[in-house]
Amino acid sequence: MDSAQIIIQALNGLSYGLLLFLLATGLSLIFGLMGVINLAHGSFYMLGAYVGLAIINLTGNFVLALLGAALILAFVGILVERFFIQRLYKRELDQVLLTFGFAYIFMDVAKWIWGGTPRSLPKPPFLNSSLNILGEAFPVYRIAMIIIGLFVALALWLFLERTRVGAVIRAGVDDQEMVKAMGINIKIFFTGIFALGAFLAAFGGVIGGPIMGAYLGLDFNILVLALAVVVVGGLGTLKGAFWGSILIGFIETFGKVFFINFAIVTIYIAMALILIFKPAGLLGKEESY
Amino acid sequence: MISILNKLIPAETNLPWLAKVTMLLILVLLPFILSSYGLSLLTKVLIFGLFAMSLDILVGFTGLVSFNHASFFGVAAYTVGILVNRGFENFWLLLIPGIAIALLLAGLLGLLILRSSGAYFLMITLAFGQMLFALAWKWRSLTGGDDDGLPGIGRPEIGLPISMWNEQNFYFLVLILFIGSFLLIKKVIKSPFGKSIVGTRENELRMQSLGYNTWLIKYISYIIAAGFAALAGILYTYFNGFISPQELDWSMSGYILLMVIIGGAGTLVGPVVGAAVIIILQNLISTYTELWPLFMGLIFILCVLFARDGIVGSLLKLYQKKVGEMK
Numbered sequence: 001m002d003s004a005q006i007i008i009q010a011l012n013g014l015s016y017g018l019l020l021f022l023l024a025t026g027l028s029l030i031f032g033l034m035g036v037i038n039l040a041h042g043s044f045y046m047l048g049a050y051v052g053l054a055i056i057n058l059t060g061n062f063v064l065a066l067l068g069a070a071l072i073l074a075f076v077g078i079l080v081e082r083f084f085i086q087r088l089y090k091r092e093l094d095q096v097l098l099t100f101g102f103a104y105i106f107m108d109v110a111k112w113i114w115g116g117t118p119r120s121l122p123k124p125p126f127l128n129s130s131l132n133i134l135g136e137a138f139p140v141y142r143i144a145m146i147i148i149g150l151f152v153a154l155a156l157w158l159f160l161e162r163t164r165v166g167a168v169i170r171a172g173v174d175d176q177e178m179v180k181a182m183g184i185n186i187k188i189f190f191t192g193i194f195a196l197g198a199f200l201a202a203f204g205g206v207i208g209g210p211i212m213g214a215y216l217g218l219d220f221n222i223l224v225l226a227l228a229v230v231v232v233g234g235l236g237t238l239k240g241a242f243w244g245s246i247l248i249g250f251i252e253t254f255g256k257v258f259f260i261n262f263a264i265v266t267i268y269i270a271m272a273l274i275l276i277f278k279p280a281g282l283l284g285k286e287e288s289y
Numbered sequence: 290m291i292s293i294l295n296k297l298i299p300a301e302t303n304l305p306w307l308a309k310v311t312m313l314l315i316l317v318l319l320p321f322i323l324s325s326y327g328l329s330l331l332t333k334v335l336i337f338g339l340f341a342m343s344l345d346i347l348v349g350f351t352g353l354v355s356f357n358h359a360s361f362f363g364v365a366a367y368t369v370g371i372l373v374n375r376g377f378e379n380f381w382l383l384l385i386p387g388i389a390i391a392l393l394l395a396g397l398l399g400l401l402i403l404r405s406s407g408a409y410f411l412m413i414t415l416a417f418g419q420m421l422f423a424l425a426w427k428w429r430s431l432t433g434g435d436d437d438g439l440p441g442i443g444r445p446e447i448g449l450p451i452s453m454w455n456e457q458n459f460y461f462l463v464l465i466l467f468i469g470s471f472l473l474i475k476k477v478i479k480s481p482f483g484k485s486i487v488g489t490r491e492n493e494l495r496m497q498s499l500g501y502n503t504w505l506i507k508y509i510s511y512i513i514a515a516g517f518a519a520l521a522g523i524l525y526t527y528f529n530g531f532i533s534p535q536e537l538d539w540s541m542s543g544y545i546l547l548m549v550i551i552g553g554a555g556t557l558v559g560p561v562v563g564a565a566v567i568i569i570l571q572n573l574i575s576t577y578t579e580l581w582p583l584f585m586g587l588i589f590i591l592c593v594l595f596a597r598d599g600i601v602g603s604l605l606k607l608y609q610k611k612v613g614e615m616k
Contacts, residue, residue: 037408039415087594093354094593096411097550100543101589107540108583220539224419227412235408261427268420272401275413279404 004134009253011133015142017249018149019211022204023222024229025156025241026197032173032236033193035092036085040099041201042223043106044073048202049214050114053121062124062206070203077198081191089187103219111216118216121209145207152200153242160238169193173236225252228267232274234281243283316464320457330572332460334565335467336524341548341560342474343517348546349555350478351510352490356411356542357418358518360398361391363537365519366526367425367432370439373526380445384523391519395512403507418542425534438533445527463524470517475557477513486510540582547585551592553599562601 027041048069055065080102088094123141130137160166172179172186180186205214212218225248233244248267255266274281320328340362347353365387372383402413425432433439444454451458477483488496489503496503526532535541544567552563567588574584592599598606 031408035408037412084590084594092408094597096354096408097546097593098590100546101586101593104540104543104582104586104589106586108580108586112580112583220419224416227416231409231412231416262424264420264423264427268417271413271416275401275404279409 004136007133008136008138009257010250011138011142011146013250013253014246015145015149015249016253017246018146018153019204019208020225020229020249021149021242021245022152022200022207024226024233024245025153025238026200027226028230028233028235028237028241029169029173029193030197031230033169033176034085034095034190036095036099037227038099038194038197039096039223040080040102040106041197041226042219042221043103043110044077044198044201045205045208045222046214046219047076047106047110048073048205049121049209049212049218050110050119050205051202052206052209053119053214056122062122065121066203066206069206070199073202074195074199077195078191080198081194085194086187086190107216107219110219114214116216118213120213121206123210141210145211148207152203153238156238165189165192225267228271230281231271232281234283237283240281240283244281247282313468320460325456328456328460330568332456332463332528334561334568335460335463336521336528337545337548337568338561338564339467339470339524340518340521341545341552341564342471342557343514343521344545345549345554345557345560346474346478346486346510346514346517348549349553349557349559350483350490351486351507351514353507353511354411354546355511355514356415356539356546357398357421358514358545359537359539359541360418360421361395361515361518362522362525362541362545363425363532363534364394364421365391365522366532366536367439369523370442370526370532371431373442374439378446380447380527383445384520387523388516388519391515391522392512395515399508399511403504403511415539415542418537418539422534422537422539425537432532432534435534438531440531442526442530442532444530459528463528466520466524470520471557474517478557482506482509543589544585547589547592549599551588551596551599553602553605556599556601556605559599559601563599566600 023041023045027038030036030038030041051072052065052069055068056062059065080099084098084102085095088098123139127141127144130139131143132138158166160170168179168184168189172189176186212222229241229244229248231244232247233240233242248270251266251270252263255263259266319331323331340358344355344358347355347358368390369383369387372386377383398417402410402417405413426435428434444452444459445462447462485496485501485506489501489506493503496506522536525536548563548567549560550563551566552561553559567585570584570588571581575581578584596603
């Protein structure tokens with residue numbers, strides 16, 4: 001591997017990591033606030049890709065597909081949280097099982113509507129070119145992914161650190177009872193954060209569509225990567241999700257270079273090492289594991 | 290994450306011996322009444338009933354909700370399937386590598402995943418389960434991957450002049466191993482060790498202060514559960530004659546978890562009832578529509594929302610209430 005290839009692979013790793021961040025940050029925040037691991041989170045990603053593809057086929061507009069798919073699945077997220085998860089308030093394990101049931105339903109609905117053939121999302125025409133980096137061609141789309149990922153990370157950081165709503169969410173992650181004692185209706189925040197998570201996951205599904213496509217099984221393939229991110233980075237914090245995503249993105253990308261078929265194993269080795277030496281993740285809250 | 294599950298598990302009950310004999314008699318006589326299709330369903334119920342019982346050791350008794358129980362089932366199934374295809378015949382001898390590899394895997398995974406609990410435990414079991422699924426998918430030279438799978442496994446050679454290609458004979462082999470496993474698991478649950486796993490589920494801190502090594506208790510229980518799942522996986526290999534990576538997938542782990550929940554976690558008989566209900570429902574629904582996973586998801590949700598004790602759990606509660614009233 002020469003230096004140009006290393007730079008190309010590093011950029012690939014970064015773009016992939018930031019794509020994972022879109023997914024993992026929702027998973028992490030939902031857990032932080034609600035204590036629930038949303039096992040349907042990958043399903044929101046997969047459905048986002050499928051719905052985005054349907055909107056592109058209908059309108060030919062990638063940006064419209066991106067926002068449309070994200071909003072539609074955010075709405076689905078609201079329904080799931082409001083009418084199902086909230087009924088089991090304070091029964092976290094049962095809530096997880098509930099999201100597991102939804103994962104089956106979403107998988108089968110996707111199979112029913114879109115069939116078993118893997119599909120690919122077209123890149124938006126204005127990003128469908130490549131740059132020359134040290135003599136190697138690098139797709140502009142990947143650069144756009146990096147910029148969008150960084151932008152979302154910045155927006156989320158500002159939202160959590162600089163707004164009132166963000167302050168309540170951070171407080172809720174730390175001490176939910178205290179937030180309630182302050183007279184704040186935490187249930188609305190639960191619905192909100194769940195919808196935000198679904199929004200970001202579907203958003204990621206469309207962004208990742210031109211690279212990963214949309215296929216049955218994508219839901220759990222991507223969920224497992226997001227789980228690896230939060231295990232490595234730590235649950236409940238934006239910082240953990242961000243650095244965990246980038247780390248897993250790099251490991252997966254460079255793993256593919258060295259062990260073509262068994263790249264996935266490199267991620268689990270990383271996970272195992274973290275579990276042995278730092279069970280709460282690199283940047284996790286100590287009490288959460 | 291303190292589980293509500295723990296508080297709902299009803300106390301162990303002893304059925305009157307007459308009920309036990311009747312149940313045994315039904316299981317022995319059914320194959321002579323059933324059609325060959327019905328018999329094959331019943332065999333499948335026993336195999337998955339055993340699988341679900343093994344998961345119940347973790348979910349119901351130890352309080353560990355594991356999302357990768359299919360790993361042990363699948364790894365044992367592959368081990369035996371691969372060895373049969375390479376010319377090894379004797380069923381009893383094949384049990385050894387099949388179960389041993391699952392125990393080894395559980396021993397290794399247990400070291401990693403039992404370092405965490407609650408949400409982390411759940412995530413990590415799911416993640417490692419999917420890793421093994423991905424391995425089975427990609428390691429084509431060994432497993433045949435997803436397209437071909439591992440076909441043509443045939444029926445076990447048990448070293449007696451009895452053909453296992455006869456469905457009734459095969460059923461009785463499964464029945465004997467099922468009953469043996471059931472009695473063994475029951476013995477473990479009732480033993481002092483069984484009490485200590487329930488104690489760990491109920492109050493780990495108190496058990497620790499009483500001097501118990503709760504980590505070791507959970508570790509052993511994890512390995513025992515894997516061993517029985519492996520036996521179920523081996524029987525399934527012979528029953529189905531074909532294995533694919535799907536046997537290790539999350540959807541398989543969830544399928545078994547649903548059986549445990551719908552039957553009643555922590556009751557041991559419940560998961561078998563759950564297996565029967567799910568397999569019969571699956572066959573009924575599959576004749577009308579291909580959307581079985583959708584129905585499974587719905588059953589999952591309805592069960593969690595409205596029938597958290599499961600069938601046997603609810604019946605036991607009702608029975609205990611009645612007994613309580615009579616006293």
